Amino acid sequence: MSPAAELADILAQDNATAHQASPLERAGNDEVAFLVRPRVRYLAGFPLPDLPDGAEDLETIEPVEPVEGGSWGRRFVSPAVWTMASPSTDTFRALQRWEGVVLECRDESFLARLTDLTEEGPTEEVELSLSDVPREDLDLVELGAVFYWSIGYRDEVGGGRSRSSTLRFRRLPLWSKQELEAAAERAAGIARVFGEG
Amino acid sequence: MTEPVSEQHGNALLLEGSFNPKIFQPAWLAAQSLIREAEFESADIQILHEEVVAFTIDWARLEVRRDQLTVLSTPKSETPEQVRDLVLGMIQILDHTPVYSVALQFFAHYALKDQAERDKLGWTLVPPDPFKDNLQRPGMRTLKVLGRRPGAAEDDEDRVAVVIEPSARIRPNGVYVNVSDHYSLAEPSDSNVGAEPAIGCIEERWKDSMHRARNIATGIFSVT
Numbered sequence: 172m173s174p175a176a177e178l179a180d181i182l183a184q185d186n187a188t189a190h191q192a193s194p195l196e197r198a199g200n201d202e203v204a205f206l207v208r209p210r211v212r213y214l215a216g217f218p219l220p221d222l223p224d225g226a227e228d229l230e231t232i233e234p235v236e237p238v239e240g241g242s243w244g245r246r247f248v249s250p251a252v253w254t255m256a257s258p259s260t261d262t263f264r265a266l267q268r269w270e271g272v273v274l275e276c277r278d279e280s281f282l283a284r285l286t287d288l289t290e291e292g293p294t295e296e297v298e299l300s301l302s303d304v305p306r307e308d309l310d311l312v313e314l315g316a317v318f319y320w321s322i323g324y325r326d327e328v329g330g331g332r333s334r335s336s337t338l339r340f341r342r343l344p345l346w347s348k349q350e351l352e353a354a355a356e357r358a359a360g361i362a363r364v365f366g367e368g
Numbered sequence: 369m370t371e372p373v374s375e376q377h378g379n380a381l382l383l384e385g386s387f388n389p390k391i392f393q394p395a396w397l398a399a400q401s402l403i404r405e406a407e408f409e410s411a412d413i414q415i416l417h418e419e420v421v422a423f424t425i426d427w428a429r430l431e432v433r434r435d436q437l438t439v440l441s442t443p444k445s446e447t448p449e450q451v452r453d454l455v456l457g458m459i460q461i462l463d464h465t466p467v468y469s470v471a472l473q474f475f476a477h478y479a480l481k482d483q484a485e486r487d488k489l490g491w492t493l494v495p496p497d498p499f500k501d502n503l504q505r506p507g508m509r510t511l512k513v514l515g516r517r518p519g520a521a522e523d524d525e526d527r528v529a530v531v532i533e534p535s536a537r538i539r540p541n542g543v544y545v546n547v548s549d550h551y552s553l554a555e556p557s558d559s560n561v562g563a564e565p566a567i568g569c570i571e572e573r574w575k576d577s578m579h580r581a582r583n584i585a586t587g588i589f590s591v592t
Contacts, residue, residue: 262376262443270449288447307404321446337446342402343457 311340377476385467467566474581547581
């Protein structure tokens with residue numbers, strides 16, 4: 172068998188497998204993990220393989236390599252394949268969540284106003300330790316910064332469970348429209364107190 | 369039935385619009401300080417292509433195609449606001465990006481006590497009577513309900529979609545509930561639209577959508 176014919180044989184098997192590996196139905200609930208696209212190989216000079224129904228040809232994204240009898244490359248074909256998220260991952264189950272705003276920064280702690288995100292309730296003011304802030308979020312601790320505090324259980328793949336308390340500072344490039352409006356309202360209220368506006 | 373405690377919950381934001389997938393890479397997110405450096409370094413990239421980008425960080429999965437951007441929480445997510453803020457951050461930076469619609473999605477997996485309790489829920493939502501002459505032990509596999517938001521106009525085409533089905537994560541007696549709140553913002557033919565309407569929509573509708581999803585789940589479990 173010539174190398175080209177042998178390659179064509181391999182390709183035919185590969186492509187059949189690629190088609191089988193691309194079920195069009197969802198694997199589970201409507202939660203998508205990420206896209207997996209089957210590959211279809213072709214050999215230049217040979218007939219292109221049939222694409223699955225609804226598939227569209229995308230351009231070659233890998234270099235074409237010369238082989239005896241021609242050259243071959245790879246291309247991706249769609250449609251998208253949604254695969255179920257792997258269940259083998261740690262999970263976090265929040266028991267209580269707050270949104271906080273930094274009111275004051277101190278040497279080793281900061282004062283914050285907390286709003287309960289789990290249930291309606293009054294806001295609270297608390298002092299939190301800077302040592303509880305993840306290292307990469309320390310630069311974000313400043314007056315007015317927004318953060319989320321979650322307390323819950325972390326269930327590990329191995330079956331362990333631990334109680335977990337996490338702080339995560341919000342990363343937004345700009346003040347949101349709601350925040351600006353809220354700030355404007357507060358400023359207007361303060362101005363009224365001083366008999367202005 | 370009192371509402372069972374949700375064992376796992378999550379959320380997603382789905383945007384329809386016109387996107388350049390290659391921009392949305394973990395490195396770009398880190399450079400814009402939208403994620404931590406450590407999250408960028410541990411990102412699991414499935415595909416980087418000009419037509420589609422897909423990757424996972426600890427607490428979120430992203431897929432971006434030319435016509436859709438999806439950010440989905442993972443089981444490690446701590447709070448639904450993380451996913452919201454990531455989407456808001458991306459489209460605030462790329463505020464010229466046309467976004468035609470936004471869907472705010474909230475879902476949860478609930479563990480019911482036993483098969484009997486799950487059957488009772490299924491048969492209440494989808495009574496078996498119409499099927500019993502022709503099927504043995506008919507049971508609900510997937511239920512999808514569409515409705516307008518309370519107070520919406522008669523001609524409002526936006527819908528809230530509720531899906532109820534057996535949970536693929538909690539077996540054998542888990543139930544999955546997904547509430548997707550869809551907001552149309554512009555027509556794809558509108559050449560002037562950017563991301564501003566989507567930003568406003570997410571900021572203004574977030575709380576209501578989340579509460580509505582919670583109330584819907586409560587309502588589902590209250591019927592039995």
